[in-house]
Amino acid sequence: MSEEVIDIQNLVKTYPGHTAVDGLNLKIRKGEVFGLLGPNGAGKSTTILMLMGMTDPSEGSLRVCGIDPTRQPVEVKRKVGYLPENVGFYEDRSGLDNLVYLARLNGFNLQEAESKAEEMLEKVGLTEAAHKKVGQYSRGMRQRLGLADTLIKSPEVIILDEPTLGIDPKGVKELLALITRLSKEEGLTVLLSSHHLHQVQQVCDRVGLFVAGKLIAEGDLESLSQQLFAESEQRVEAHVSADNPSKIEQAIQQISALDEVKTVERQEDRLQITCTGHSSPRIAREIAAADLDLINLSQKQLGLDEIYQRYFEGGENE
Numbered sequence: 396m397s398e399e400v401i402d403i404q405n406l407v408k409t410y411p412g413h414t415a416v417d418g419l420n421l422k423i424r425k426g427e428v429f430g431l432l433g434p435n436g437a438g439k440s441t442t443i444l445m446l447m448g449m450t451d452p453s454e455g456s457l458r459v460c461g462i463d464p465t466r467q468p469v470e471v472k473r474k475v476g477y478l479p480e481n482v483g484f485y486e487d488r489s490g491l492d493n494l495v496y497l498a499r500l501n502g503f504n505l506q507e508a509e510s511k512a513e514e515m516l517e518k519v520g521l522t523e524a525a526h527k528k529v530g531q532y533s534r535g536m537r538q539r540l541g542l543a544d545t546l547i548k549s550p551e552v553i554i555l556d557e558p559t560l561g562i563d564p565k566g567v568k569e570l571l572a573l574i575t576r577l578s579k580e581e582g583l584t585v586l587l588s589s590h591h592l593h594q595v596q597q598v599c600d601r602v603g604l605f606v607a608g609k610l611i612a613e614g615d616l617e618s619l620s621q622q623l624f625a626e627s628e629q630r631v632e633a634h635v636s637a638d639n640p641s642k643i644e645q646a647i648q649q650i651s652a653l654d655e656v657k658t659v660e661r662q663e664d665r666l667q668i669t670c671t672g673h674s675s676p677r678i679a680r681e682i683a684a685a686d687l688d689l690i691n692l693s694q695k696q697l698g699l700d701e702i703y704q705r706y707f708e709g710g711e712n713e
């Protein structure tokens with residue numbers, strides 16, 4: 396059975412006159428890359444702050460690596476690497492110097508700190524820039540340095556809050572590839588918050604859609620589209636044998652008679668069907684009942700694009 400590294404139950408955070416997180420339930424398993432996707436103001440950062448023990452929940456319970464961050468914030472910080480939206484470094488000192496300093500703060504002696512810092516710089520691809528001042532780093536390099544810092548204490552979980560904000564497309568690609576590699580190679584559990592659906596789609600095993608403090612759906616892409624669009628219009632294409640036109644006509648009549656089917660159009664040996672719900676099995680049965688050979692049946696997979704359009708556009712207060 397898979398181990399739950401993050402376990403959130405009925406989590407609520409209220410500020411005066413405002414509920415930022417509203418009854419959140421979420422479990423994230425060991426080694427998973429989970430994307431918390433939502434518009435500005437959805438409550439992502441507030442949730443992360445509660446996971447890190449930096450702000451207390453108003454209600455509910457949460458465990459990170461089995462630890463309650465509200466009661467044991469120091470313990471949680473030992474196990475969890477946190478990369479905030481903006482990381483502060485000493486700008487006039489090199490990346491290596493900054494990391495050595497941060498490693499020392501984490502309790503390593505000077506020798507250990509130096510070797511850890513070099514190892515982490517190598518891991519995030521900054522060896523060549525090790526002696527360059529951080530003030531001269533690009534935003535992408537700074538985030539990689541931030542990631543190196545979060546990895547120094549060998550965390551079990553890393554939490555990244557909008558890690559790609561302000562990075563150019565090439566830097567984003569490199570950072571996402573790095574996150575994926577770290578998770579796969581080191582069995583790291585990753586929680587990544589973002590409002591960039593394409594980025595989340597590229598790296599996450601599962602996605603949670605967070606809107607106005609509530610998780611409205613979670614799962615992989617297929618289960619998300621089932622949860623959100625079960626009743627909405629789907630497109631199915633049936634590729635059938637063209638040998639017997641009368642059988643094709645018969646199949647079209649039978650499929651058209653199904654309650655959930657709206658339209659059927661024939662394009663030679665392909666039937667384009669619009670329907671609600673998951674009608675593919677019934678459509679396949681009708682084709683078989685018309686004694687027609689079915690070569691292929693495909694249902695258009697709804698992408699996060701459609702999900703985003705429907706739920707997230709507009710952001711806060713929408």
Ligand SMILES: Nc1ncnc2c1ncn2[C@@H]1O[C@H](COP(=O)(O)OP(=O)(O)OP(=O)(O)O)[C@@H](O)[C@H]1O
Pocket residue numbers: 410411413414415433434435436437438439440441442590
């Ligand atoms: N300290 C605070 N006091 C009052 N309201 C707050 C506080 N922190 C956050 N909020 C409000 O709670 C809501 C959720 O904010 P939060 O920062 O968690 O959202 P987010 O999803 O991380 O968005 P963003 O991507 O913009 O950071 C917002 O409406 C915000 O204005």
